[in-house]
Amino acid sequence: MPRNVLPNFLGGLRSSNAIHRWINFWPPFFFAGIRVTHIAKDMKSVDVEMKLRWWNANYVGTHFGGSLFAMTDPFYMLMVMANLGADYIVWDKAATIRYRRPGKGTVRAEFRLTDSQIDDIREKLKTLIKYEPVFKVDVKDEQGTVIAEVEKLLYVRKKQEEKMTAEEARKSAQTPL
Numbered sequence: 362m363p364r365n366v367l368p369n370f371l372g373g374l375r376s377s378n379a380i381h382r383w384i385n386f387w388p389p390f391f392f393a394g395i396r397v398t399h400i401a402k403d404m405k406s407v408d409v410e411m412k413l414r415w416w417n418a419n420y421v422g423t424h425f426g427g428s429l430f431a432m433t434d435p436f437y438m439l440m441v442m443a444n445l446g447a448d449y450i451v452w453d454k455a456a457t458i459r460y461r462r463p464g465k466g467t468v469r470a471e472f473r474l475t476d477s478q479i480d481d482i483r484e485k486l487k488t489l490i491k492y493e494p495v496f497k498v499d500v501k502d503e504q505g506t507v508i509a510e511v512e513k514l515l516y517v518r519k520k521q522e523e524k525m526t527a528e529e530a531r532k533s534a535q536t537p538l
Contacts, residue, residue: 377402380439393417393428404443407436407472413465424464424508429500430456433511436472437496441515444479448520449486454493455514464508470500482517491518 381400384390390397394417399408409432411417417428434453442451478494485492493514500509 377404377443389431389434393425393431395428395432404440405474405476407440408469409433409436409472410467410469412467421463422465424468426458426460426509429460429464429468429509430458430511432468433458433470433472433498433500433513436470437474437498437513438515440472440474441479441482441494441517444474445482445517450516450518450520452516453513454516457512459510460508461510462502462506462508464500464502466503468500468502468508470498470511472496472498486517486519491516493517 377400381397384397385395389395393411394414395409395411397407397409399406401407411424411428411432413424417425419425434456438451438453442449445451474496478496482492482494493516496513496515498511498513499507500511502508
C-alpha cells in the first residue's frame with residue numbers, strides 16, 4: 362500500500378486551494394457522493410455535504426452509515442496538519458460514530474478548528490512526547506437536526522521526538538527503569 366496516498370494524490374500540497382480542487386475527486390468521496398463545499402484559506406473551517414442517492418443509500422432508503430462516517434473522516438487530521446506545520450506528525454487514531462436519526466435528503470457536516478485548540482496542542486507537546494486531542498462534529502440534515510455524532514481522536518507529536526537512531530533505540534531498550 363503506498364504511503365501518503367491523499368497527499369500524493371493532491372500533488373503533495375497542503376494548501377486549502379489544492380485540497381479543495383482535488384478532494385472531491387478522491388475516489389472514496391467521489392463514489393459516495395461526498396462533496397466538500399467550503400475550505401477556508403487558513404484551514405480552520407471545512408464544510409462537507411452529501412445528497413441521498415441510490416448509490417449511497419442503505420436497504421431502507423436512508424443514508425448508508427459508512428458514507429456518513431466517510432464524510433467526516435480526514436478533515437480534522439488535515440486541518441490540524443495544516444495549522445501545526447511540517448514539524449509535527451498528525452494521524453487519525455480512532456473514531457466513533459453514534460447514529461441519532463435516519464439521514465434523508467442532503468446531510469452536512471461543519472468542521473471548525475480554533476486558535477485555542479491549536480495553541481493547546483502546541484502547549485501540551487512542550488512537555489509530552491505525544492498528545493491525543495479529541496474533536497467532535499455533528500452530521501445534520503436539511504432541517505438542522507443532528508443525525509449522527511462523530512468523535513475523532515488524533516495522535517500528534519513533534520517530528521524530532523520520533524527520530525531515534527537504531528543505536529539510541531538499542532541503548533534505550535537496555536536502560537533499566
